[in-house]
Amino acid sequence: xxxxxxxxxxxxxxxxxxxxxxxxxxxEVTLIVPKARVVEVLTHLRDAQKFEMLSDETCVDYYPRxxxxxxxxxxxxxxxxxxxxxKAMLSEYDATLPSVVGVYRNANWLEREIYDxxxxxxxxxxxxxxxxxxxxxxxxxxxxxxxxxxxxxxxSFNRERIDAGKPFAQE
Amino acid sequence: MGLEQKLGDMGVVTTSxxxxxxxxxxxxxxxxxxxxxxxxxxxxxxxxxRYDLSRFGMELxxxxxxxxxxxxxAGRVSRKMAPVLRxxxxxxxxxxxxxxxxxxxxxxxxxxxxxxVQGVDEIVPVDVYVAGCPPRPETLIDGIIKLHEKIKSEPxxxxx
Numbered sequence: 001x002x003x004x005x006x007x008x009x010x011x012x013x014x015x016x017x018x019x020x021x022x023x024x025x026x027x028e029v030t031l032i033v034p035k036a037r038v039v040e041v042l043t044h045l046r047d048a049q050k051f052e053m054l055s056d057e058t059c060v061d062y063y064p065r066x067x068x069x070x071x072x073x074x075x076x077x078x079x080x081x082x083x084x085x086x087k088a089m090l091s092e093y094d095a096t097l098p099s100v101v102g103v104y105r106n107a108n109w110l111e112r113e114i115y116d117x118x119x120x121x122x123x124x125x126x127x128x129x130x131x132x133x134x135x136x137x138x139x140x141x142x143x144x145x146x147x148x149x150x151x152x153x154x155x156s157f158n159r160e161r162i163d164a165g166k167p168f169a170q171e
Numbered sequence: 172m173g174l175e176q177k178l179g180d181m182g183v184v185t186t187s188x189x190x191x192x193x194x195x196x197x198x199x200x201x202x203x204x205x206x207x208x209x210x211x212x213x214x215x216x217x218x219x220x221r222y223d224l225s226r227f228g229m230e231l232x233x234x235x236x237x238x239x240x241x242x243x244x245a246g247r248v249s250r251k252m253a254p255v256l257r258x259x260x261x262x263x264x265x266x267x268x269x270x271x272x273x274x275x276x277x278x279x280x281x282x283x284x285x286x287x288v289q290g291v292d293e294i295v296p297v298d299v300y301v302a303g304c305p306p307r308p309e310t311l312i313d314g315i316i317k318l319h320e321k322i323k324s325e326p327x328x329x330x331x
Binding site: 148151 | 250251257278279283284285286289290292293294295296
């Protein structure tokens with residue numbers, strides 16, 4: 001799509017060095033941005049490029065790799081009928097980045113969800129509490145170091161072993 | 172009505188108090204209106220005219236735990252729901268029974284992960300486990316009949 005190429009070029013010229021890389025895969029444009037400049041890039045895309053809506057904000061754990069976490073912002077432009085993805089990589093040892101609640105207000109709960117499940121800390125978030133897990137939950141369950149299963153799978157030969165370790169309720 | 176005329180004058184029937192109480196309890200169970208997931212759909216269908224749970228004296232699903240004596244845990248219980256479920260169980264007056272309906276309530280089922288309780292017997296004492304994903308209404312009715320048998324043979328002193 002020539003449209004797409006033109007647009008990609010326009011992002012690069014408008015944003016300058018705020019975009020470190022542009023990836024186009026099957027007509028999907030991804031702007032890779034350093035984490036300190038996410039707010040600036042999203043503000044530009046909202047105001048100048050008419051991406052009015054934050055469709056989704058999410059995070060990916062690429063565990064053995066460093067930087068480990070990929071923060072992803074999916075933007076939609078209703079007036080132009082287009083989508084763009086903004087991605088910022090975070091180190092495991094410094095998993096913080098500025099909150100974008102000031103740019104898109106629906107990021108509030110999305111960022112709480114990411115904090116809850118992935119443990120990314122958003123600086124400047126108005127109310128960074130857990131949203132999915134119980135408030136006294138320890139750890140962040142969607143991180144890859146968390147085991148997938150909590151209980152050994154039951155077979156006929158290990159039934160007793162599972163029952164021995166299971167906290168059965170009393171009256 | 173019909174029965175006395177057929178039998179003539181029944182006069183006096185002797186039985187033990189334990190048996191009489193067990194019979195009365197088992198035939199007037201009131202389940203709690205409490206569905207957590209897809210098993211609840213089968214539970215509703217069990218109640219509906221085709222399978223007709225009122226044949227077993229339990230046509231009323233009580234919306235309040237204080238009026239119920241049977242809890243049918245229909246569906247997977249998330250860790251966040253677990254304290255709520257235990258709270259509802261504690262609010263039910265004695266005597267009370269629990270049916271774990273379906274694989275998820277019995278042992279976690281396919282949800283062997285951090286978010287789901289691995290069997291509702293970790294939170295409340297379960298009397299009957301009903302297998303199936305979800306169990307058909309016949310299976311649930313079979314579990315209920317098993318529970319009836321259990322209640323009939325329970326000693327009176329158990330609920331003191």
